[in-house]
Amino acid sequence: MKKILAILLTVALLIPTFALADNVVKIGVFEPSSGDNGAGGKQEVLGVEYANTLKPTVTIGGTEYTVQLVNVDNQSDSSKAVTAAQELVSSGVSLVLGSYGSGASMAGGDVFAEAGVPAIGLSCTNPSVTTLCDYYWRICFLDPFQGAVMANFANSLGAKKAYVLTMLGEDYGNGLGHYFTQAFEGLGGEVISETFPEGTSDFTAYINNAVNAGVEAIFAPCATTYASLIIDQAASMNVTFPLLAGDTWESSVILEAAAGKKVDVYVSTFFDENDTSGPASAFVSGFKAWLNENADKKTNNGGNDIVAAVSALGFDGYNVALAALEAAGSIDPADIAAALPGVVYEDAVTGSIAFDEIGDAKKDMAYVKKANNDTVAFDFVKTQSVAGLE
Amino acid sequence: MKRMSNTRKIVSVAVVFLIYFLAWFAEARLGTNSMLITVLKKGAVYALIAASMNLLNGFTGLFSLGQAGFMLVGAYVYAVFTIPLKRHAAVYQYYNGGIIQFELPMLVALLLAGIVAALLAALVGLPVLRLKSDYLAIATLGFAEIIRAIVQWDTLGPITNGSNLLKTYPTFKDAKIFGSTVLFPFLVSGVCIVVILLLINSTYGRAFKAIRDDEIAAEAMGVNLFRTKELAFVISCFFAGIGGALLAMFQGTVQANSFKSSMTYDILLMVVIGGMGSISGSVVASFLYIACSEWWLRFLDNELVIGTFHVPLLRSGFRMVVFSAVIMVVVLFFRKGLMGDKELWNLQLNRERRLRR
């Protein structure tokens, strides 16, 4: 019995990974579909999938290739992300898109770098994603910028004292909170920072701390799971100051939590759904129609057809990937990595994309939106550019 | 355990060498990034950790659930002291490059990881080991959580980088042996496991087992209960620390957030599947467990359409359901696990004796 088992095991261990079919190029989609960031990850994947339905093939070096998306769930966890990334690499992807959540991206980055497979970060905003990894590029803005945007915005609302609440042990929130603090103190404001342990449900003590300290704004970049609790409890405690957060809060979860309550929620984000100029409007109407045709996809979007900014980034990321494949003229990851720095994609719905020497997109525009408590949608408040900050 | 005959020793060593050679050969053929090699590396790391937990839970009868906490310490000690100085500014981006302004060689840091974990265990053990069975379990679980909270504490950020992950330290690819990344974890794990085996077969090991079987009888026989328990705890945590450091090397990045109690449960289940009281069982079970959860069962997570037939149930998360159901079956119906309290070589020995008779 033991012997048979041993033989079976050895055989199973030696099953080779199946070979590539002809004229197929694989793009890895490295996103969480479960865990704290699962909701956002699914929306990002939707953008990629929609882009894939519009452009299912790509011409590389004169040959037409069918694009095959390889999805893998990194479970929003930096330790699970390593094997998830490994799986993408071993399935022979030419390049990788993702991930929602900087922690997973950084963890996966090492695997991609080791294998020489280039990755394009869609909405991971922590600077370390690209600075510490030579194989990561990124198409969105960074936390130092985003933190500064929200600090300036808080300042423009008249806040002199802010409360920064982040989750213990999460890089995204802590990083963004750090940059917000830096910028806000630079503007002459005062910041009180606190962290909550993972799995916290009761935020009343934190909100009380903020109230007692007499703050005029709360900045709470954290996963939407916690965000909805924070909004709900802040509303039931009748707080008078606004809640601010970064890109993760731009989600229908937040809208539902804020619906019908007396609470002001502002977020900074990559893209404006109601922008009628340029490629964005075509994307918005097309994407909505696509969501409404596919019940599964609509469920993944949170059951509505509100276009999340991360979906727009997913859409852009896919197109940048195709542009990189065309520029490389090959499906070899090394060639693509070599071609990526020179890729420029003008028609991006989140604003034209070109990379700097670190691998970050030269993005200088963020959109500030406010959750409308009655219409359950995000209202556009203002755009903020880097130039405006200096 | 019966003393091994010389031929048996030679055969064992030869088998180990063969396995190492096969691992090396597989990597040379399939490439470093194949799933097989990934699973082998992670399996080797977990084999050591499972063996260290078995030493405590299976051989000494101390039901400790603090393994993840001590792995965390090991992983952090290793990472913090080996991050290259020139990378400090980028890694410790929020803490002005951190306050540790030197770096240690990889092997020294690896050893230090074990030593620091062991020292901490010695401290934790003083109060905790006075507790019995499930109280001990819950107290060690609690300590692991406390360790995690301290490591993530912002005030310690200049050392631990707070909530942010550590990276750019040397990993398995910086520890190539004969051009292979798989041999280093195999060697370190192998050496540690041999040490654990030697220990179990020494006087100390017999004292451990005496405590497991009957504390009061053991005490009557002159075993110093507390000192022996403390010794088992410290040694187990030493190897858990080294295992944690190896895990950090495997992952390439390390973040305190992933060392939750669920990690301890995973290791406990490996020990149970392999058989409480069998080191070789733990080793085999670790490889099986990692291969199943990370590789073989992955297909259960993907939707599958054969022709027009949509295979039901298959979607994200199904793998873990099947996996945990299988574990429950093992726990309920095969309580002895794969090996019970026997070792692989003993199995052969028994048959040999039967033949001789």
Added chain:
Amino acid sequence: MFNQLLPYLLAGVSVGGQYALIAVGYTMVYGILRLINFAHGDVFTAAGFFMVYLMASMPLGVAAPLVILLTVALGFTLERVAYKPLRQAPRMSVMISAIGASYLLQNLMWYVTGGLAKQYPVLPLLSDSVQIGAASTKVVTLVTPVLTVLLVVALQLLIKHTKIGMAMRAVSVDFETSQLMGIKINSVISTTFIIGSALAAVGSMLYFTNYSTVTPTVGAMPGLKAFVAAVFGGIGSIPGAVIGAFIIGICENLIKAAGYTAFSDAFTFALLILVLLFRPTGLFGEKTAEKV
């Protein structure tokens, strides 16, 4: 000063009440089986999901009793499948089985929900805001401790004055002897799980009305803390568990008020270890002699 502390105390009492309803389940099972039922927190979470899915298709009046029923069924099945076969096995095996069961339940919930947070339905009245002094909070915050105390008093009466209660007490004192005296051990144990699960179901309604997000792992932390509360109060003692839960709930919030927010969970465990070291039988636990 009091006005500043009032909101923390309110939150503490409310959280404590919720821990109490879970802790009773732990302490009863431990009293009888000497088993830390690790899966109890997951039963609590499952109750939350039952409500989410049932409320989508039926009114509260039907859904709420059904949730309690389903949760009870789950608790009962759990005991029959995961614990009953191991009645004669060493305690470690049973505990491992409990961990395995918890793992299975979490993964199952993960699979069914897709791993995403679900919004708990709004229960009328309970979710409304109310003003107390300078503090504003939800009605459920006030209802929780009252309901908790009522339920526990009822439970206490059941244990002290009914036949099944007497059987439970007998079994918790001496498993084997009570069996010899003709008590049907299995039905007593099942009853314990049924009561524990029903209380967890009620607890989940109060808990999730306050904290409206349900995820597959949401029950783990409250579960652990409720266990700590049970140990703190003296495991096996129902009033002890309730008082322990309130103390832990209040302390936790005061720690946060003092600014040590990062350590609110760690504090609970530190407290547990201290209690175990200096008063291993908890506040109300009875001293038992070590049996050889």
